[in-house]
Amino acid sequence: MKQWVELLRFIGNRVYEKVKGIVGSDRAKEVMGRGEFGDNTVFIDKLAEDTVVDLICKSSMACSILTEEKGWVEVKGRYPIVIVDPIDGSLNAKRGIPYYALSIGLAFDNTTDAIECGYVINLANRDEFWAVKREGAYFNGKRIVNGGYKNLGVVAVEGLKKETNPDMLTKIFRSFYRVRQSGSTALDLCYTAVYAYDAFLHLDKARVVDYAAGKVIVEEAGGGLFEWLTDKRFSVGINMDKTVPFIAVPYSEVIGKVVEKLK
Amino acid sequence: MKQWVELLRFIGNRVYEKVKGIVGSDRAKEVMGRGEFGDNTVFIDKLAEDTVVDLICKSSMACSILTEEKGWVEVKGRYPIVIVDPIDGSLNAKRGIPYYALSIGLAFDNTTDAIECGYVINLANRDEFWAVKREGAYFNGKRIVNGGYKNLGVVAVEGLKKETNPDMLTKIFRSFYRVRQSGSTALDLCYTAVYAYDAFLHLDKARVVDYAAGKVIVEEAGGGLFEWLTDKRFSVGINMDKTVPFIAVPYSEVIGKVVEKLK
Numbered sequence: 001m002k003q004w005v006e007l008l009r010f011i012g013n014r015v016y017e018k019v020k021g022i023v024g025s026d027r028a029k030e031v032m033g034r035g036e037f038g039d040n041t042v043f044i045d046k047l048a049e050d051t052v053v054d055l056i057c058k059s060s061m062a063c064s065i066l067t068e069e070k071g072w073v074e075v076k077g078r079y080p081i082v083i084v085d086p087i088d089g090s091l092n093a094k095r096g097i098p099y100y101a102l103s104i105g106l107a108f109d110n111t112t113d114a115i116e117c118g119y120v121i122n123l124a125n126r127d128e129f130w131a132v133k134r135e136g137a138y139f140n141g142k143r144i145v146n147g148g149y150k151n152l153g154v155v156a157v158e159g160l161k162k163e164t165n166p167d168m169l170t171k172i173f174r175s176f177y178r179v180r181q182s183g184s185t186a187l188d189l190c191y192t193a194v195y196a197y198d199a200f201l202h203l204d205k206a207r208v209v210d211y212a213a214g215k216v217i218v219e220e221a222g223g224g225l226f227e228w229l230t231d232k233r234f235s236v237g238i239n240m241d242k243t244v245p246f247i248a249v250p251y252s253e254v255i256g257k258v259v260e261k262l263k
Numbered sequence: 264m265k266q267w268v269e270l271l272r273f274i275g276n277r278v279y280e281k282v283k284g285i286v287g288s289d290r291a292k293e294v295m296g297r298g299e300f301g302d303n304t305v306f307i308d309k310l311a312e313d314t315v316v317d318l319i320c321k322s323s324m325a326c327s328i329l330t331e332e333k334g335w336v337e338v339k340g341r342y343p344i345v346i347v348d349p350i351d352g353s354l355n356a357k358r359g360i361p362y363y364a365l366s367i368g369l370a371f372d373n374t375t376d377a378i379e380c381g382y383v384i385n386l387a388n389r390d391e392f393w394a395v396k397r398e399g400a401y402f403n404g405k406r407i408v409n410g411g412y413k414n415l416g417v418v419a420v421e422g423l424k425k426e427t428n429p430d431m432l433t434k435i436f437r438s439f440y441r442v443r444q445s446g447s448t449a450l451d452l453c454y455t456a457v458y459a460y461d462a463f464l465h466l467d468k469a470r471v472v473d474y475a476a477g478k479v480i481v482e483e484a485g486g487g488l489f490e491w492l493t494d495k496r497f498s499v500g501i502n503m504d505k506t507v508p509f510i511a512v513p514y515s516e517v518i519g520k521v522v523e524k525l526k
Contacts (some may be wrong), residue, residue, distance in 0.1 A: 024457065050317065095458070096459040097417075098454075125388035170432060180360065195288060
């Protein structure tokens with residue numbers, strides 16, 4: 001797995017260099033066609049995705065690839081499935097809001113339970129996070145040490161919008177000292193793993209590409225992802241469906257307290 | 264004014280280097296005493312503030328200084344008043360959420376109308392913004408060119424919390440495609456100046472230290488700050504009082520449309 005982490009870090013830093021100059025520009029937003037899963041693919045997504053796919057193909061690694069824009073790409077083998085979100089927080093990158101990331105997870109079977117490695121690079125400031133199952137999680141090269149129970153002060157949220165139930169909207173703001181909504185699930189998960197956020201609420205049904213890497217990073221840091229308003233960990237198949245809304249916490253034991261506040 | 268911009272950029276980059284390693288750490292959060300205006304001063308605020316004050320004192324510039332933590336410091340003269348928020352988005356910096364900035368404005372009289380120069384550095388990724396009255400605004404060294412009317416899709420908000428009126432809460436989410444709340448007024452203003460956000464809603468009464476620099480940056484980019492739900496620009500005295508809630512837009516003509524949505 002060490003070889004994979006090295007490759008992913010190499011890829012991440014190349015993508016960082018490539019997108020740096022064009023974030024927020026008109027070029028970044030140029031529509032290049034429609035992706036496999038219905039959303040428009042813009043130049044910055046395509047640039048990042050092409051870089052990732054190209055570098056994996058050139059490596060000696062056997063794998064298949066699932067990406068947000070291209071869908072399935074087979075390289076030389078079935079597993080691991082390399083689950084790629086080339087730009088998570090694509091709207092931010094198009095506009096120049098400094099909070100977007102490349103997210104790559106590796107699954108050794110066809111469910112999210114089998115994700116054994118995750119890598120995320122914050123493309124706005126080069127912060128790197130990675131984790132290998134049973135070997136721990138790392139933030140900028142330092143092992144993340146779990147901090148145990150801290151209070152529930154600051155939460156990140158994804159999915160507060162027009163369509164949100166007004167009662168839930170009010171409840172979320174009433175339940176915590178400060179609420180952040182910054183627009184990248186991958187980064188919200190990573191910064192939750194290091195207790196920048198005390199919890200992360202993903203209100204909409206999430207897709208595996210968005211949380212594949214973040215999930216193993218949070219788990220290896222000592223936290224977990226739980227089905228919305230339950231203390232049940234979940235596992236879904238690896239595809240592009242939107243499946244479950246969830247809550248992530250940096251310390252698993254605290255999930256009950258978060259659920260209690262929101263029920 | 265060129266000399267001031269050079270000094271502010273020098274100071275900004277020094278502060279960036281100093282805080283880089285300690286953001287999000289226990290050291291960053293250590294309480295160092297109570298500031299002039301009632302909030303706790305923590306290590307990271309003090310480190311940034313001391314660096315700014317020290318470098319200004321060592322320069323040959325005549326001025327007085329108003330900072331969030333120390334209050335008034337006289338160097339060698341009355342004007343300009345150097346208005347300093349050493350860490351705007353202090354909660355983010357303490358926790359390691361990558362969105363916090365140093366903000367410095369220069370006022371040549373005792374009201375916000377007289378702010379003639381503003382400098383903001385995003386301490387999470389080194390993005391720099393500055394402006395000089397009648398000479399334009401700059402983002403990472405490039406002159407900001409106003410983009411005219413674009414649609415109102417993404418807004419930044421500061422002050423959505425427990426105490427927010429539920430009707431206003433719902434109205435804000437209903438009125439825009441996406442809402443971001445990231446926790447730094449100085450940065451929200453700067454990224455509004457470059458159309459990363461189509462508007463910025465500051466719901467609480469704001470303090471001059473938070474918006475001094477951002478105000479002249481937005482204005483020189485072609486936008487403006489307006490009293491909450493009006494199209495009236497406002498001017499207040501330079502002190503630490505909380506005075507007006509406001510709305511900022513990157514293109515002044517669009518303020519009417521924003522107000523209409525929220526009324």
